[in-house]
Amino acid sequence: MDPRYSAQNILLCDLCQKAALQSHCELCQVNLCVVCVEKHLSDSSKRHSVVPYKHKTYPKCTNHSRKHCEQFCENCDIPVCSLCISQGQHHDHKAIDILQKLESKAKDLKKDLNELLQRIFPTYKEIALHIKSEKASLERHYEQLTAAVSNQGEDLHREINLIVQKQKYEIDKIKTKQLASLDEQGNEIKQKICDLTKCILDLKKILVASDVSLTFEYKSTIAELKGFPLKVNVPKPRFSPQKINTEQLSEMFGSLSPLSITTEEHGYTMKTPEAVSCLPVKPLLDEPELITIIGTGHELKSVSCLNDEEIWTRGVDSIMRLYNLCGELLHSIHSKSKDWPCNIAVTRTGDLIYSDPYKRTVNIVENKKTHELIILKEWIPYYVCCSSSGDLLITMNSDVYKKSKVVRYSGTREKQTIHFDSEGKPLFSSGYYKYICENRNLDICVADSGDNSIVVVTQACKLRFRYTGHPSKSKKSFDPVRITTDSQSQILTANNNNHCIHILDGNGQFLQFIDNCKLYRPWGLCVDSRDNLFVAECNSGKVKKIRYM
Incomplete structure (x- = not known):
């Protein structure tokens, strides 16, 4: 050899x-x-x-x-x-x-293959999903646009019909008055003709009779009868239509914004730990800052960002409300639930998702219409989040609350079930609420209120870690009620009993508390695209916007 x-x-x-x-x-x-x-x-x-x-x-x-x-x-x-x-x-x-x-080339090949499989190919798939989502959003938008044009046309037709009806009414009114004038004079003439006819007959009788006394008694009425009545003039009204100016009519109807197709960098991040580490590092502030307080006047349970300027909330009634950062109510949606919806989330296309434990459904609100997206029989859906790929992650309990699991749905199709660890033991406690979100590195993060822990599993259903609170003497027992993540793959969870927020890194290491913004019973959590944290307080009905990075 x-x-x-x-x-x-x-x-x-x-x-x-x-x-x-x-x-x-x-x-x-x-x-x-x-x-x-x-x-x-x-x-x-x-x-x-x-x-x-x-x-x-x-x-x-x-x-x-x-x-x-x-x-x-x-x-x-x-x-x-x-x-x-x-x-x-x-x-x-x-x-x-x-x-x-x-050997060197083989290493390069393996490196390229790894880059393709773990970074480039998943990103292209994400772009393809984004395009599919954009097409669906575009279809819905153009349906709304067409409906808006049709509505404007109907409004314009309605106004034109009103004008036409008004003109017809005026024509009928003039016609009625002129015909009445002619009828009045016609009746007068008919009476005169009757009188003249009688007078003529009387004269003929006198002449035929040759009665001297009747002849001397006759008094002529010719002078009176020669006084003909005044002629009634009824000038016919005319309609003078205005020339239709198509250009002015189009301006009055409304106009479309011009066609615009532009290109820009996708700005996609590779869905791997290496890609996350390449993101701009945003250090945590020593003292998080309270930026805005949004008063809703309603007890709050959930908050979800529609965009950086608008937030959806839900409380303990059947109404989900959309607010801007000034606290103005922009829109509200009544759920079909027996009671309040359990959880709300916003899809990548801006549609609202909410779960209904009573009907065992997960519903989507598209174009202001609510549809049942997922219908369950033996399980009860509770908390839901929208993943970066467009899938839905739903926590659910069995009928008798003895089992809990997480199920991934692609549209209405069940795609993955997360229930047991590698040793066949349940990942989650029995019953109780399980709050869920997806991390930027595709980990699935669950706040398990049953055993007061944060359970984080990989996309392949392998347990990464459990977090059971920070051993701080100044803090009481750990009670996670909501969970969210940010651009740094940091995990934030609301500790309701202790009126604070825990911040962990993507590996489960405690980083910091947010407890200086006068938080009281923080419940709902979400993070906008700029890594601002929104905290919904349960009792006060306030949503607090906090800068912590």
Whole structure:
């Protein structure tokens, strides 16, 4: 065996996995030891081509077909044989052993493969999911846009119809008055004609009778009858339509913003611990600062950021309310729950999600309409969060509260169940509430109120750590009621009994308390895109915005 090759003692026969390899079958692409070569050649169904392994390891020289390259010229970045070097083609070039270069290239390949599998490929998948989500959001937006245009058209038609009805009413009113005037004069003329007809008959009778007395008694009324009545003029009204100015009509109707398609950096982070470590480091403040207090006037149980300027809240009634940072109520949604919704969350597209333990459903509010997204039969959903991939993570209890688990859903499809550890023991306590969130490194973080601990498992359902509180003399028992994470993969949990927030790093190490902002019974927690913390106080009905980094 080549002495340089003998150092590669990790290279074993592909078949027996015991003896050092010496040969290579170019047809089957397997590496063989001396014993296994004979076994391999015994298969007469193929025309095997077995060569010494070094012929496989050492590539053939492109300049000297009978020679194998045992060196690598780093200046030319090509394998070279001994003749190439002796003939002076690579004079003063740096040449190294081909196996050394091969080992280095293999490490580079593994590094690239690892980079592709763990960082680049997941990010492209996330971008693809984001595009899919954007398309769905765009479809909903254009449905709303089309509806808005239709509504505007209906409003405009309604106004035009009102104008038309008003004009018709005026026409009818004028018509009625003019016809009444003509009818009045017509009736008067008819009466005159009757009187004239009688008068004519009377005159004829006198003339026929030749009665002298009647003749002398007759008094002429011709002068009176010649006084014809005044003519009633009824000028016909005219309609003068205004010329329709399409441009002005379009301006009055409204306009669309111009088409705009721009590009920018995705800004995606690689979903690995290495990527998290590359994020800008934001040190914790020694003294967290209270920035804003938002008064709601309602007892609060949950808070969730719609964006950096608006927050959703839910309390102990059936109404979920959207506030801006000035405390103005922007919108409210009535749940279909028997009582209050158990938990709220916001999807990546801005839709509101809430759980309904009474109906055993998880609901989504899209375009102001509520739909049942997930319907359960034997389990009761409690707390829900939206993962970075768009999946839903839901904590749920069995009917008799003897079992608890976390289930991942992709849309309405159950994708993963997190229930037991590697030894088959339950990860979570029986019954009680389990508050949940996903960390930036894809860990799943659960605040288990049953055993007063934070349980963190990997995406592959392996237990990473449990946190049971900080042994501080000034703090009472650990009572986690809500949980959230930030851009640094730090975990924040509300300790209700002690009126403070615990901050842990991604490995479960305690970092700091937030207990200087006059917190009283902190309950709901969420973090915006700028790492500002929003804390919903249970009894006071206040949401406090805190800067802690």
